[in-house]
Amino acid sequence: MTIDGKVRKTLAELGVADVAGVDALFGEVRATMERERSSLVARVASSEGERDRLAKNFRDRWLARKNGLLTQIDEHWLKSSPRDLKPSVGKSFNALRQAATALEMDVLVKDVGFKIPPKVAAAGAAEIRGTDLGDLTLPGYCRPLGSLHPVTQMQREIEEIFLHLGFRIEDGPEIESVYYNFDALNIPESHPSRDDWDTLYINSQTVLRTHTSPVQIRAMEKYGAPLYIIIPGKCYRHDNPDASHTPMFHQIEGLAIDSDITFADLKGTLDFFAKKLFGEKVRTRFQPSFFPFTEPSGEVAISCIFCGGEGCRVCKESGWIEVMGCGMVHPLVLRNGGIDPEKYSGWAFGLGVDRFAMLEYDINDIQLFFQSDVRFLQQF
Numbered sequence: 001m002t003i004d005g006k007v008r009k010t011l012a013e014l015g016v017a018d019v020a021g022v023d024a025l026f027g028e029v030r031a032t033m034e035r036e037r038s039s040l041v042a043r044v045a046s047s048e049g050e051r052d053r054l055a056k057n058f059r060d061r062w063l064a065r066k067n068g069l070l071t072q073i074d075e076h077w078l079k080s081s082p083r084d085l086k087p088s089v090g091k092s093f094n095a096l097r098q099a100a101t102a103l104e105m106d107v108l109v110k111d112v113g114f115k116i117p118p119k120v121a122a123a124g125a126a127e128i129r130g131t132d133l134g135d136l137t138l139p140g141y142c143r144p145l146g147s148l149h150p151v152t153q154m155q156r157e158i159e160e161i162f163l164h165l166g167f168r169i170e171d172g173p174e175i176e177s178v179y180y181n182f183d184a185l186n187i188p189e190s191h192p193s194r195d196d197w198d199t200l201y202i203n204s205q206t207v208l209r210t211h212t213s214p215v216q217i218r219a220m221e222k223y224g225a226p227l228y229i230i231i232p233g234k235c236y237r238h239d240n241p242d243a244s245h246t247p248m249f250h251q252i253e254g255l256a257i258d259s260d261i262t263f264a265d266l267k268g269t270l271d272f273f274a275k276k277l278f279g280e281k282v283r284t285r286f287q288p289s290f291f292p293f294t295e296p297s298g299e300v301a302i303s304c305i306f307c308g309g310e311g312c313r314v315c316k317e318s319g320w321i322e323v324m325g326c327g328m329v330h331p332l333v334l335r336n337g338g339i340d341p342e343k344y345s346g347w348a349f350g351l352g353v354d355r356f357a358m359l360e361y362d363i364n365d366i367q368l369f370f371q372s373d374v375r376f377l378q379q380f
């Protein structure tokens with residue numbers, strides 16, 4: 001009878017009635033265990049996976065909690081042993097358990113032989129040794145690529161047009177001083193935009209910039225005139241989110257300063273820009289407006305790109321869509337930037353990139369841009 005058969009029987013059924021019989025029986029178990037272990041570690045596995053599988057099967061045969069050989073010995077020999085034999089069965093069983101620690105996986109895998117598959121060996125890839133290579137003929141994993149966010153796409157389209165006109169891209173800090181954000185731009189202390197309800201203050205002298213215009217001053221200080229730049233970037237305002245407002249949004253600022261810049265340059269450039277972006281049929285309209293940092297100031301509208309100017313839901317039946325503020329740079333602002341307004345003049349504009357993206361892609365809720373919903377983002 002093999003050991004597998006013997007462990008299912010009690011000592012009485014096996015005819016073991018004294019200490020010598022117990023010793024002989026446990027001796028047989030130990031010998032079987034040693035023999036099986038030696039033949040396992042002499043085996044050659046062709047991969048780490050196979051080696052682990054072999055080791056695990058062997059370990060479970062002996063040590064599995066439910067049906068392993070040791071559990072059966074405990075059950076049938078120790079627990080049901082006659083009282084006079086119990087001490088000797090207990091002692092032998094403990095010794096067996098001690099010896100069986102050599103059957104644990106981590107001990108076994110160190111000893112089991114391991115052969116490198118010939119294909120890999122040929123490739124000389126010594127560092128791959130010890131890795132389960134699996135089936136090398138299977139196709140690789142495909143990681144789906146994401147895409148640029150629609151607001152980024154819009155920003156890049158706008159940048160492209162101005163880069164072709166010879167403008168450079170400039171940027172500045174999102175955490176800005178009250179001086180650059182307001183004072184240097186001729187925005188007086190009493191202006192409502194400086195109120196706590198409109199601006200996010202970090203402390204009394206520092207804000208999250210409310211527009212990209214402060215970079216006008218920074219660039220003038222840095223480069224002087226002439227200057228042709230656009231300034232894309234994030235801006236922040238104390239706004240409650242709704243379909244057309246978010247506390248963080250994106251602007252692009254434009255600034256051209258040279259010795260003979262007029263309002264005609266401003267009109268021509270922005271009309272060219274609108275036609276490049278929305279199509280040759282688009283017309284532009286300039287209406288007087290007010291900004292503290294430009295004089296005169298204007299509001300630019302384009303003919304509605306949805307109805308061509310007939311009147312529709314998007315343009316609220318007016319035929320026009322307002323898209324940006326603009327104007328001739330105020331002489332005080334030039335001076336604050338260190339540029340002599342007697343020698344130089346300039347124009348500037350500021351537009352909302354998110355709003356342009358909403359127009360371009362016909363999106364009616366700005367919140368969609370910032371909810372990270374893949375079903376929405378996948379469409380661009």
Ligand code: DAH
Pocket residue numbers: 210211212213253254291294324325326327348349350351
């Ligand atoms: N900074 C203005 C705003 O956030 C936008 C603006 C208007 C910028 C006119 C300009 C400009 O450069 O000339 O509302």
